[in-house]
Amino acid sequence: MLLNETPRRKRTGYPSAKPNSSYNIFITPQSGGVLDPRRNKGARIAVIGAGISGIAAANVLQKNGFEAVVFEKSENLGGGWAVTYPGIHLQNTFASYHLSDFPWAFKPDLHPSGAQIMRYWNEAVKHLQLDVRLGHEVLALEEQANGWLLRYKNQKGVHEEMFKYAIIAVG
Numbered sequence: 737m738l739l740n741e742t743p744r745r746k747r748t749g750y751p752s753a754k755p756n757s758s759y760n761i762f763i764t765p766q767s768g769g770v771l772d773p774r775r776n777k778g779a780r781i782a783v784i785g786a787g788i789s790g791i792a793a794a795n796v797l798q799k800n801g802f803e804a805v806v807f808e809k810s811e812n813l814g815g816g817w818a819v820t821y822p823g824i825h826l827q828n829t830f831a832s833y834h835l836s837d838f839p840w841a842f843k844p845d846l847h848p849s850g851a852q853i854m855r856y857w858n859e860a861v862k863h864l865q866l867d868v869r870l871g872h873e874v875l876a877l878e879e880q881a882n883g884w885l886l887r888y889k890n891q892k893g894v895h896e897e898m899f900k901y902a903i904i905a906v907g
């Protein structure tokens with residue numbers, strides 16, 4: 737399976753997930769089309785890691801009708817950007833660094849600072865209404881007949897939850 741963002745560009749050869757969506761999930765023939773939103777509408781998908789990869793994946797999944805739940809072991813989202821050194825700036829310019837459907841809501845530096853990047857991702861998660869669970873460390877994923885049993889721990893202890901699919905985005 738290939739997750740991809742293709743704003744305003746129609747590709748041929750793969751099913752378009754949602755006619756008016758700027759995001760598509762392309763299903764490779766090898767995957768057997770298991771994540772085809774037309775056949776798995778509403779399926780619960782666990783995304784492990786709330787760095788850029790996990791957030792972007794959850795956004796695409798949610799846009800395509802899946803229920804995406806992001807588990808993040810630390811108390812901050814943003815992955816590497818939440819733990820980097822003071823004074824860091826993005827090497828990209830801000831214009832080339834944002835989700836297709838959520839441009840910067842404030843004016844950052846040309847090369848945004850670490851704090852600005854963190855503000856961007858926090859605003860994006862809030863605006864896109866993504867279900868991101870901070871302080872939830874995934875301990876294990878066990879394959880079952882009907883999906884994946886995910887074991888995680890948070891302040892309240894160790895818990896288990898079932899998901900149809902799981903995406904590992906732990907950096």
Ligand SMILES: Cc1cc2nc3c(=O)[nH]c(=O)nc-3n(C[C@H](O)[C@H](O)[C@H](O)COP(=O)(O)OP(=O)(O)OC[C@H]3O[C@@H](n4cnc5c(N)ncnc54)[C@H](O)[C@@H]3O)c2cc1C
Binds near residue numbers: 786788789816826875
């Ligand atoms: C100094 C530096 C400069 C950089 N500059 C740029 C740049 O200019 N432009 C650019 O595009 N990229 C840049 N990068 C790279 C960018 O930071 C990474 O590509 C990006 O952070 C990767 O995101 P990710 O989501 O794949 O992984 P990560 O950011 O590593 O996120 C993974 C997340 O998974 C969580 N996790 C891990 N295990 C578990 C578990 N068991 N349960 C729950 N959660 C878990 C972690 O806590 C983390 O939050 C830079 C990196 C560095 C170090």
